[in-house]
Amino acid sequence: MELRHLRYFQAVAEERHFGRAADRLHMAQPPLSQQIRQLEAELGVTLFERTTRRVDLTPAGEAYLVRVRAILRAVDAASEEAQRIGAGLEGRLELGCVGSATYSLLPALARSLREQLPGVEVAFQGEMLTGDQVAALRAGTIDLALMRPPGESADFADLAISTLRQERFLVVLPAAHRLAAAAEVSLGDLRDEDLIVHAGHGRSAMYSAVLGLCRSAGFEPRVGHEVAETSTLVTFVAGGLGVAIVPEPVAALVVEGTVYRPLAGEARIDLVLATRADDDSAALRRAVEVLRSQVAQ
Incomplete structure (x- = not known):
């Protein structure tokens, strides 16, 4: 039969x-x-x-x-x-985002994915440090990562990594800080400040970036607190526990008692997207197209 x-x-x-x-x-x-x-x-x-x-x-x-x-x-x-x-019109995807992308990019991206790929179930994990996203990609618990460049000290040949955009740096200050009224803040202005940074030990690319900026300006940063989440970092600044250097999109996170000021100079940090190099999912390809279009806008 x-x-x-x-x-x-x-x-x-x-x-x-x-x-x-x-x-x-x-x-x-x-x-x-x-x-x-x-x-x-x-x-x-x-x-x-x-x-x-x-x-x-x-x-x-x-x-x-x-x-x-x-x-x-x-x-x-x-x-x-x-x-x-x-055809990539149905399926399920898990996306990870660093803190700055969580606040600046994720809301519009989630709406666009729902509108353009209604048959694809998309879940988000926000406030993920770069090291944690790399581990999650390799473990298969996320399919696409919005993160900072993971560095060159390890082999990332199993990942497909490409730049989405470059972002300048801002300084987050308590509203009553002596530099709060400045048009911009130089790295030298932060020499004697307690810095609040993302967690180190290879988990956060921002930790390495901030230390590199300070060392390029000729001083060793005085780290007051290490935190895992960007929202905690900004909240600690609001509490007067120190100041922080963050990518510009973090300014979308408004916390009472803080101000954002441009960091002087031309320093930038990349926002990259990463997937597993062998992942040929059609739904993933369509989601990446939506993401690139969203960033271009």
């Missing part, structure tokens, strides 16, 4: 006429009649009562039609689902 036998049976059962069923199936009537007889022989039951005027279903045929319709609907649905998944 093949699926075509079930489709032949359904056509005859619905048309109640071999000639009309043959026309519907775009085939000649004699082969259709032969296929139905073969199906009945295989099942060992009579599905149709045939007269010179009409074709009726037997009780066995009525019951068989109910099952056949369900089977063919399931087969058609499976085919459509496979085609949609193959």
Whole structure:
């Protein structure tokens, strides 16, 4: 028995006429009649009562039609689902975001993905440090990472990493700080300040970036606190526990008692997207297209 036998049976059962069923199936009537007889022989039951005027279903045929319709609907649905998944129109993705992207990019990106890929279930993990995103990509718990460049000290050949945009630096200051009214803040102005930074030990690319900026200005930074989340970092600044250097999009996070001022100079930090190099998911490709379009806007 093949699926075509079930489709032949359904056509005859619905048309109640071999000639009309043959026309519907775009085939000649004699082969259709032969296929139905073969199906009945295989099942060992009579599905149709045939007269010179009409074709009726037997009780066995009525019951068989109910099952056949369900089977063919399931087969058609499976085919459509496979085609949609193959085209990237259905599926599930998990995206990780560093803190600055969580506040500046994620809201608009989530809306765009819902609008343009409504059949793709997308989950987000915000406030993820770069090192944690690299580990999550390799573990398969996220599929796409919005993060900072992970550095050159390790082998990242298993990841596909590309730059989305470059972002300048801002300094987050308590509102009552002596530099709060300045048009911009230089690195030298921060020489004697307690710095609040993202967690070090390879987990955060921003930790390395901030230390590199300070050392390039000729001083070793005085780290007061290390934190895992950007929201905590800005909150600590609001509490007067120190100052911080952050990428410009963090300014989307408004916390009472803080001000953002440009960091003098041309220093920039990349925001990159990363995926597993061997991930050829069509849904992922479509999501990356939406993401790049969102960033371009």
